[in-house]
Amino acid sequence: MKLTEKYRKLLFGLYPPKSFANGKFNKISAFSNMGVVETSKGLVLFDISSRLNGPRIFNSLREITDKPIKFIIFSHGHFDHCFGYAPIIDEIKENGWEMPQVIAHENCMNRFEKYKMLDKYLHWLHDQQFGSVLGKDKQYNSAHEILNPTILVRGNENYTFKLGEYTFELYHDKGETDDHIWMFVPEERVLFTGDFIISCFPNVGNPYKVQRYPKDWARALEKMREKEPEYLIPGQGPLIEGKEKIKEILTITAEVLHFVHDEVVKRLNEGKWFEQIYHEMLEIFPEKFNHEILAQVYGCYRFAIHAVYRLYHGWYNTGNPTDLFPAKNSEIANEFLKICDEKEYFIRAKNLFEEGKLQLALHILDVIINATNRLNIEILRKAYELKIKILQQKEEKESSFIASNIFLNEVNRLKLKVSNLSK
Numbered sequence: 001m002k003l004t005e006k007y008r009k010l011l012f013g014l015y016p017p018k019s020f021a022n023g024k025f026n027k028i029s030a031f032s033n034m035g036v037v038e039t040s041k042g043l044v045l046f047d048i049s050s051r052l053n054g055p056r057i058f059n060s061l062r063e064i065t066d067k068p069i070k071f072i073i074f075s076h077g078h079f080d081h082c083f084g085y086a087p088i089i090d091e092i093k094e095n096g097w098e099m100p101q102v103i104a105h106e107n108c109m110n111r112f113e114k115y116k117m118l119d120k121y122l123h124w125l126h127d128q129q130f131g132s133v134l135g136k137d138k139q140y141n142s143a144h145e146i147l148n149p150t151i152l153v154r155g156n157e158n159y160t161f162k163l164g165e166y167t168f169e170l171y172h173d174k175g176e177t178d179d180h181i182w183m184f185v186p187e188e189r190v191l192f193t194g195d196f197i198i199s200c201f202p203n204v205g206n207p208y209k210v211q212r213y214p215k216d217w218a219r220a221l222e223k224m225r226e227k228e229p230e231y232l233i234p235g236q237g238p239l240i241e242g243k244e245k246i247k248e249i250l251t252i253t254a255e256v257l258h259f260v261h262d263e264v265v266k267r268l269n270e271g272k273w274f275e276q277i278y279h280e281m282l283e284i285f286p287e288k289f290n291h292e293i294l295a296q297v298y299g300c301y302r303f304a305i306h307a308v309y310r311l312y313h314g315w316y317n318t319g320n321p322t323d324l325f326p327a328k329n330s331e332i333a334n335e336f337l338k339i340c341d342e343k344e345y346f347i348r349a350k351n352l353f354e355e356g357k358l359q360l361a362l363h364i365l366d367v368i369i370n371a372t373n374r375l376n377i378e379i380l381r382k383a384y385e386l387k388i389k390i391l392q393q394k395e396e397k398e399s400s401f402i403a404s405n406i407f408l409n410e411v412n413r414l415k416l417k418v419s420n421l422s423k
């Protein structure tokens, strides 16, 4: 993955704090963004980043203002949005200040309970998703300790409060999660989107994550557009300014979500299975969605197709009963090796690789890797080494950080297997 400086900054939140609207509003970045509103009665924070980045955003905040924090809003319960509270609480205790009100959607509490139940699994999952880039454990946050919300937004109800000279309108919509809140401050027309906007292709259909809601997501963006914002603080990325630019960004992001949703639904109604839907959809991606705000650097269109299919369909993807209760891959591969041996498979894989048919070469190599006797060191080494080479080539061309990381994780795992072969 050739990550340009622009998108490296985006993915890792490497922006200096940005103040706007007479200096009363600020965006502070550390992976995800924290929105800050300075009122005459104290501060309102929209998101507080991750446990790891909490000190970084807190220090940036205190270089801007020393006012006490009165409200904290969780846009949603993801680890990079509401776990950076430790320095905030330490400061309150040191000064003997009153605790702020903490606002979340009621579904956020279910999310935290789920995170507690799946503690070890999520640890493993985070290593899978980010491990080859960020190193193990770096991004992990336990949900056994949380900053407890004091005000819960219920169901589809809106919640509005005033502090000092500003009004804070909170709205719940489903999108990346089922506990999302977005915020609008009408006096300066500032929109805080959380992860509804992340300055690149919506992260819908992440291969590791639970179901997301593309249609509700599109509708939420249209509701935001009705507010005619002048400023937009996204979940990640730089501040977006200007009514027309914001309108364009909200519109094109809603359109791509409608598009992927409606095209998959159309094909489901035509009685098509996943493979056909997926490959047809790859052919019809409209040129207009090659827009910089939809850069496929984190999530991507290919993942979004899965998301819509999963929203309405179970796990039986192919319509072929062979796949209903399948044998183990190793057993299937073993039968193939009885028809012709590893050497022939390897020659075929190598030819496919040389013809540039990398994906097909991987499928053939997997027959060798899944079934070859572990004592057959030479052929296994060659298969591992060719697979490493292919995955590296695919990774170089890959635009999506998530897909790229999956390729690199496997490269690292296979390199370890190669080094263990002769032991």
Ligand SMILES: [Zn+2]
Binding pocket: 076, 078, 176, 195
């Ligand atoms: Zn999120």
